[in-house]
Amino acid sequence: MTNGLLHNQKQKLWTSGPMFRYEKPQKGRYRQFHQFNVEALGYDGPDIDAELIIMSARMWQRLGIDQIHLEINSLGVPESRARYREALVEYFSGVKNRLDEDSMRRLEQNPLRILDSKNPDMQDIIQAAPVMLDYLDTESAEHFAGLKALLNAAGVEFEVNPRLVRGLDYYSRTVFEWVTDALGAQNAVCAGGRYDGLVEKLGGRATPAIGWAMGVERFVALYEACGGDFPDEAPDVYLVAVGEGTRERAFALAEGLRDEVAGIQVETNLGGGSFKAQMKRVDKSGATWALILGEQELSENRIGLKPLRHEAEQESIALAELATVLQDRLNGR
Numbered sequence: 001m002t003n004g005l006l007h008n009q010k011q012k013l014w015t016s017g018p019m020f021r022y023e024k025p026q027k028g029r030y031r032q033f034h035q036f037n038v039e040a041l042g043y044d045g046p047d048i049d050a051e052l053i054i055m056s057a058r059m060w061q062r063l064g065i066d067q068i069h070l071e072i073n074s075l076g077v078p079e080s081r082a083r084y085r086e087a088l089v090e091y092f093s094g095v096k097n098r099l100d101e102d103s104m105r106r107l108e109q110n111p112l113r114i115l116d117s118k119n120p121d122m123q124d125i126i127q128a129a130p131v132m133l134d135y136l137d138t139e140s141a142e143h144f145a146g147l148k149a150l151l152n153a154a155g156v157e158f159e160v161n162p163r164l165v166r167g168l169d170y171y172s173r174t175v176f177e178w179v180t181d182a183l184g185a186q187n188a189v190c191a192g193g194r195y196d197g198l199v200e201k202l203g204g205r206a207t208p209a210i211g212w213a214m215g216v217e218r219f220v221a222l223y224e225a226c227g228g229d230f231p232d233e234a235p236d237v238y239l240v241a242v243g244e245g246t247r248e249r250a251f252a253l254a255e256g257l258r259d260e261v262a263g264i265q266v267e268t269n270l271g272g273g274s275f276k277a278q279m280k281r282v283d284k285s286g287a288t289w290a291l292i293l294g295e296q297e298l299s300e301n302r303i304g305l306k307p308l309r310h311e312a313e314q315e316s317i318a319l320a321e322l323a324t325v326l327q328d329r330l331n332g333r
Helices: 046-063 078-093 101-109 111-116 120-127 138-153 216-225 246-260 275-285 295-300 319-330
Strands: 011-020 032-041 069-074 172-179 188-194 209-215 237-242 266-268 289-294 302-307 315-318
Touching (some): 069 138, 078 101, 138 172, 237 246, 246 295, 289 295, 289 319, 295 302, 315 319
Antiparallel strands (some): 172 188, 302 315
16 A cells, blocks of 8 residues: 555565454464465456465465365455345344344344354354355356366365355455364464455555465464474584684585575584584484584595485595585485
């Protein structure tokens, strides 16, 4: 909206950072949490809806998370949602004696949120309530059909959940959630939808927009619950430096390797110590190779490369060739 961000252009953005909830914390719903967001502004077709959903599906696949499934729905445009709201008010007013206190409050403020109720005593009347999809305008129905076709074409499985709603008026058309049974009551891990009315509501031009958000803490809990392992933090190489002038050269060498060797993890010995003491630290680090720089190696512009996880002789490598040698080793050559 500001500084021409949306002036005659479309945007695909991501953000992340700390968030705070006003309501009472629960298990999996902390007062402060961290959130990762993806959004696209200026796109109005179902293709961008599908792209963002497919992106999240690919994420679960890459991480080996399979205890999760996709639910989608359409809320239509404000006019069709207003007709649906009237139908819900009429229906739930006829069963007021069955509504709990929270639902009575929602009946006056936002009856769509009654569909979110987890009260087991109300599930039968919620299941019998009118369905939003029956009140969609023609364009929204076509948009939703297009989204389903694109997801099917991409092989992304989904379930249409007509009770999936949002509590904010600026949402429209597509809404979706990735839900799991691995985390107890807090089953939504990643949720999103269209908010075509938000930019205009904030004072900008009418701009179609869609995005999703994921709580990082809940995502980590799901990853752990599904048996995921966190990356091994052991360095690839541990740089040992013993003797006059070797420490400064080792620091420069480590930075050079980080610049030149893709993906390498380098740990440099800190705190000095004898050769024997440093080699104990090498072993404790779990590194794959030790790089050994002594006064003789320094004078010859060479370094020792000692394999630690397989049987092989220590090699003497020219410093000028070290980056190439290590890159080959990391690539399995």
